[in-house]
Amino acid sequence: MIESLLIANRGEIACRIIRTAREMGIRTVAVYSDADAKALHVRQADEAVHIGPSPARESYLVGDKIIAAAKATGAQAIHPGYGFLSENADFAQAVIDAGLIWVGPSPDSIRAMGLKDAAKARMIAAGVPVTPGYLGEDQSPERLANEADAIGYPVLIKAVAGGGGKGMRRVDAAQQFSEMLQSCKREAASSFGDDRVLIEKYILSPRHIEVQVFGDSHGNVVHLFERDCSLQRRHQKVIEEAPAPGMDEATREAICAAAVRAAKAVDYVGAGTIEFIADASEGLRADRIWFMEMNTRLQVEHPVTEEITGQDLVEWQLRVASGEPLPRQQEDLWIHGHAMEARLYAEDPAKGFLPSIGRLNHFMLPFGIRIETGVIEGGTVSSFYDPMIAKLVVHGSDREEARVKLFDACREVRIQPVRTNAEFMARLLAAREFAAGDVDTGLIERKLDNLVEREVPDARVLSAGAVLLLAHPDKPIAEQPVLSSNGDREWVASPSTAWNPLFGFRLNAAPNRTVRLAVDGETLDIDLDATGPVEPDRYDIEHDSVWVQAEDGLAPHLFSFPASTGAHGGAVAANGAILAPMPGRITAVEVAPGDTVTQGQRLVTLEAMKMEHSLTAPFDGTVTELNAEIGAQVSEGALLVKVDKAER
Structure with missing residues (x-):
């Protein structure tokens, strides 16, 4: 058995691997970049090695640094997790050539399935149906x-x-x-x-069904049943579940047998996933399910398979990599109940799902369920890596019990000031179609308007924001600048406003006081006398804004109140200045100064947090300024393009 293990990854998957390794008595070594110097996986490992600057291409993607760290710490094996170098056959071979154990499939298997065109040709030869x-x-x-x-x-x-x-x-x-x-x-x-x-x-009523397979070096291959990953946005999975809703035994037997044939066709060893696309226009049928690709690694959604089978797939990986046979044979595996997983992302659904970066001043996740995370309160969500900050995993005796548990869990998320998709997922879990199991990969897009419906702050939230601004710590309460109802700035003393950092605050305002607040780009006048006592459930104060989390809707909603009424926090100012919404790299520039553009036209593409983000024209007009070059790194708030509005 492996005695010491280096984990060539970060975040929640690194923490997940450390947990199992510790239970097995295996010593763990973490690697980290500048941005992750204080990360949770670094704290949890027995030893940690710095491998470079924050960008992944200079740290987590540099195989030589990782192998050197393994040798320097005496690690016997390297576990790649998922992402980064996990499906890089050259890195796998380099690990083996260095005399280390690679916790994953052989480089030949990775190459065979890594190129989608070659993989499909191999699957056709193995009798696996392809799209x-x-x-x-x-x-x-x-x-x-x-x-x-x-x-x-x-x-x-x-x-x-x-x-x-x-x-x-x-x-x-x-x-x-x-x-x-x-x-x-x-x-x-x-x-x-x-x-x-x-x-x-492109299948018009597609379901994304995948099968967990596992092989060992003794010629054994088994499946651990299927998962449904149909709930996706931009091809990124949001909620996964196992088993797949509506899957009958005959179809399950056919798809799982095809997955085992696919794994055997490449002499597969370790954890892998065979992904299928199903035409669900007439329900799940064996003759309408086709092979898409194989992921030659552990999947993000592996916990739902663990929950329904009772198996620890990371333990299986480590035992197989140590040369042991599979812990279970096919006849020893069966399905128990139903499991679901929700991916909690640091992103703002109301702003096109732009990643939300910053410090996690408040970070509280639900109790009583399985949580996989790589961050803690006080940590930072950076722009260098994927915005997923946690996975919420539940198990129930049936699908409905699991759905309700996950819905409740999403409503219990308390995170600020970083925005998350918790409310979005709660709405998705409450949707009639999802509750009925009527899912496909287009469901989110069809219901997007309802899923990201704009919340309107009520009087209680608005008053809380107003008082928070009055209690801003940069100045004494008696000297807070307040905007009066006619827009003239004045200094207003507020001796009867009591602030308690532990229990919130109550307002007993002097007569005739109005505060003007900027709420998501709109200006509102708030009468502080109209609502009486104010006790927000969650709140926070930053140097340029305050935050209030309301609890009255379907799920918690975070409202921001900028200290000024300008275009704070937006990617487009009212005057047509297109600003970088986050740090990133320019990958495309599609206009030049003097160009005439139309509303919605793509101007610049920014790559950040492993995704491309298109910045578009806010209205018809002319490009009068351009500060973007392909390949350039830009900081958050940088002016990229200026568009002057066309005269009508």
Whole structure:
């Protein structure tokens, strides 16, 4: 058995691996970048090694540094987690060549399944059904466009070396193909160093069904049943569950048998996932489920499989890597109840799901359920890595019990001032379609307006914001600047406002006092005498704004009150100044000074937190200033483009 293990990853997956390793008596070594010097996985490991600057390409993606850290600390094995170098065959081979144990499949298996076109050809030979599409070597834009026309729209462009939802674009019409192809190839080149793509038929009522497989070095391969990962946004999974709703035994047997054949076709050893796309227009049927790809690593959503099978998949990985046979044979595995997982992201659904970065001043997750996280209160969500900050995992005797548990868990999340998708997920879990198990990969997009419905602060929240501004610690309470109802700035003493940092505050205001607040870009006049005592459930004060978390809706909602009424925190100022919403790298510039643009037209593309974000024109007008160059790193709030509004 492995005695010492280096974890070539960060965040919640590093903490997850450390937990099992500790239970098995295995010594653990963490690696960390500058940004992660105080991270939770660094604190939990027995030893930690600094491997470079914050950008992943200078730290977590540098295999030589990781292998050197393993040798320097006496680690016997390297576990890659998921993401980063987990599916890099060259790194796996380098680990083996260095005399270390690679906790994962062989480099040959990774190569066989890592390129989607070659993997599909191998699956066809193994008798595994695959989605219709184009897998050819000719990558000219003309050939790809012609193949898309022949397949018939809609089609899906996918990076040959892709994974994790990156390098994928849905195209609904021929006139969109060129732009989507360029965007897909850019993202593929940036994420994987390979811009080749394939074209697939896009299934109009798709379900994303995947099967957990496991092999050992003794020739054994088993499956641990299926997961449904259909609830996705931009091809990124949001909520996963096991088993798949509506899956009958005959279909389960067929899809799981196909997954085992796929794993055996590449002599697979370790944890892997065979991903299928199902046409669910007439329910789940064995003859309408096709192979998409194989992930040659542990999946983010592996906890739901662990919950329904009672198995620890990280323990399985470590035992198999140590040369042991699989802990269980197929006849010893069965399904217990139902499990669901929600991915809690630091992002703002109300602003197009832009990642939300910053310090976690308040960080409280629900009790009584399984939590996988790599952060703690006082930690920081940086712009360098994926915005997922936790996974909420529940188990129930049936699907409805699990759904209610996860719904309640999402409503109990208390995080600020960083924004999260907790409220968005609660709305999704409460949706009629999801409750009925009527899910597909387009459900979120169809219901997006309802899922991100704008919350309106009530009088209690507005008064809380007003008093928080009055109690801002930068000045004594008696000297707070307040905007009167006619807009003239004045100094107002407030001797009857009592502030208690432990129990909130109550307001017994002097007569005729009005505060003007900026709420999400709107200006509101608040009469402090109208609402009486104010006791917010959660609140926070920052140097330029205050925050109040309301509890009255479907799920907690965080309201911000900027200290000024300008375009604070937005990506577009009222005068047409397009600002960088977060630190990142410019990957595309599609306008020049003097260009005429229309509302919604893409101007600049910014890559941050492993995603591309398009910045568009706020109205019809002319580009009068451009401060963006491809490849340039920009800071949050930097002016990228200035658009002057067209005269009407």
